[in-house]
Amino acid sequence: MTTTLDTIFAQALRRELVTLPAQTSRAWGRKPIVFGSAALLALLSVGTVTAVANLRPPGEVAAAPLAAPVLVNGVGPATVALPAAPADARYVRIELICFDGTLCASPGGSIKGSSTPKIERASLPVNQAFDPDNVQILEPIDPSVGVPVIVNPGTHWRLYALYVTGLNPEIAKLEDSTTLGIPGNDVIPDLVPVQADNGDLAWVRYDELTNAALVELTPAGVRQAPLRAYGKDGVTIVGQADVSKLWR
Numbered sequence: 001m002t003t004t005l006d007t008i009f010a011q012a013l014r015r016e017l018v019t020l021p022a023q024t025s026r027a028w029g030r031k032p033i034v035f036g037s038a039a040l041l042a043l044l045s046v047g048t049v050t051a052v053a054n055l056r057p058p059g060e061v062a063a064a065p066l067a068a069p070v071l072v073n074g075v076g077p078a079t080v081a082l083p084a085a086p087a088d089a090r091y092v093r094i095e096l097i098c099f100d101g102t103l104c105a106s107p108g109g110s111i112k113g114s115s116t117p118k119i120e121r122a123s124l125p126v127n128q129a130f131d132p133d134n135v136q137i138l139e140p141i142d143p144s145v146g147v148p149v150i151v152n153p154g155t156h157w158r159l160y161a162l163y164v165t166g167l168n169p170e171i172a173k174l175e176d177s178t179t180l181g182i183p184g185n186d187v188i189p190d191l192v193p194v195q196a197d198n199g200d201l202a203w204v205r206y207d208e209l210t211n212a213a214l215v216e217l218t219p220a221g222v223r224q225a226p227l228r229a230y231g232k233d234g235v236t237i238v239g240q241a242d243v244s245k246l247w248r
Contacts, residue, residue, distance in 0.1 A: 058172035059232025062181035068195045069162040073222035074247035076153045081146035082161060089163035091123040093183055094147055097210045099217060101155030107148060119210055123167050123185060133167055156217045160209060180234045191234055194241045202229035204241050221246045
């Protein structure tokens, strides 16, 4: 195996070799050597730790969902009850996609018009805790009561919801600049978390859930072929994700 020295490490090593005495029998003469070796080992250790950290899969770098994401489809106005919020949850992040109709709204805002699909994005508080980063004053929702889906009668919609601790969860970037993580107020990642068909956390392409979704509109809701689900590296296909579950 061929190993290439890091530039900074190589320069430090060169300085140590230049200052190394040819012969010495005095104890104090060896102290710089011991110190230099320790410094070099520390420098090498830092470089090693950094390299290992950079090798972590994006799915371990990005903020993880606090609970399994909720993904349901329906028709017309509804209130979608959610599982109980984890203790550290501050918001429920929603992406409400309306595939037809002229109104697409939630307690966080609304979009009106004839263009489709429309996507209403919001971070809805689930408690009264003060957040200095949030300039929008919204009344907390009760997850057990649910998230109101405010649409025209007959509108086909999809709700993607998950609990988060802040407005902008940390995301990760792949080598090709593809981003992976939980949607936030500032950034919508290319890959977002879902529960795969095997029950594990996986990642799907956000566009395939929303504006590029290949859907069939039915009397009961929205039907779509299962999506490819990627592992925590954002590349390996680990299964499929069912995105056609209906709201009851």
